Amino acid sequence: MNIIKLFDSFNLDNKSEEQQDIYMSRKEVFRKMGGFAKNAALASLPLAAFTAMPVMAFAGTSEVMDVLKFALTLERLEYKFYEKGLSSGVIAQEDMNIFKAIRDHEKAHVEILETTIQSLGGNLEDVPGKFDFTAEGRLPSPFEYYDLFMALSQAFEDTGVRAYKGQAPNLMDNDALLTVALQIHSVEARHAAQIRRMRGEKGWISEVDGIEGLGYEFMDASMPVYAGEENTTHAGVNVTKVTQISANAVKEAWDEPLSKQAVVDIVKIFLVS
């Protein structure tokens, strides 16, 4: 499976000098942060960003199939996360109905994508289906710490919204697929707003650098989830120049896409090869 194979690409041999520089300097930063994190309750780097990685691709498949398998990876991640959360007892009683609904939505998304992939002649074998929500021990178990469960939920949902948005142009040739992707995309956005509000945040992404509430390390490591959300220029129009509304409200009013690679970089530490 190629998301996993990607990890092998940390072997520096096949990287250009420039890529090596980027990789080494980031690694250096992370190593130092790791030391700093030893005393933190939630140590280390749950959501690291290595931008110097090659573009992910499922070998021998079309671009559309590639998008579908990428989406299925994310939906399986979310579904398993909520399924495990619901059975672990970590979820507060008053929130159970919300997480059950979200779990059911994610389950439906998984089924829709699996059916679609198979009906287009694709196979499901190379799509990741095993996950480690401690990110190989970087995090405590989110199924024991509700605050962490909620924070990861927010990260997954806000990332999911950005992932679907980024892939929409790749589905333009297929009206039915594009429409279903959009119908899933807005459900993920509803989830994101719901979770954010349960965490005491605004439903929309506002003046955010990373996810707050779990300490500096977690916030810093979750920054890639919100990278670029401060953009105020859309279709060539700098909106702050054409409205009386404050720049911060303009930032809130548009969500930004993420490339497939940026999304893979965020979620890869939760995937088990």
Added chain:
Amino acid sequence: MSKINYFREKGLNPEEELNKSRRSFIKYGGAALATSAIFLSGCELIDDYLPPKDPKPGMVDLGSGDTGILNYAYALEQLEAAFYTKVALTGFFSGASYEDIGVLDDVRKHEVAHRDFYKAALGKKAIGELEFDFSSVDFGNKESVLATAKTFEDLGVAAYNGAGKLIQNPDILVVAGKIVSVEARHAAAIMNLINPGGAFADFLNGGLDRAFMPSEVLKAAGPFIVTKIDASNLPTA
């Protein structure tokens, strides 16, 4: 423009043909070429050379192609912006909590920003200011205001979801995607205000949000829109 005459002689609709060729260009030129510069100059190119389609007297014509879809979105954002502006100007409903006001005023700002963006992006192709009728809303009453807000947000989401496949230019599709997810966030927040602790709207039970075609959306929004809108030139597939 000779290309247009060429299409006319062949009995083809020049705008449709130009849109088609633009789509192929974008499709085959790859995403890297489909920059916003092409989007903007693309709109200008096509529309500037076309005579106005026989405008129906007393009606606002949304136009055709991506311009039509942008005007359609502009009309819906005008509706939302006007509604939330009135909610704010009437002092919010009686008994509004700090939370109610915080959410509704944020949503007002977002919708006004969306409206102003479309006006600027469309430039001289933008439809004028529409006139609305909110007489069915009791602005002093929480249930009435929030039910109307929910209707508009859910309808807005369904409108963008349905219009996605009608958009030719990938850059415009992404812009629509950037806005629709914020509308969906609004819808979730409004649901929280209506029913704290409640989950999601029943229509989401199958895991999919709704996707409505422009004709359905304009019919649903019709009771609130006084200005007559001609959507007959919008793409339908």
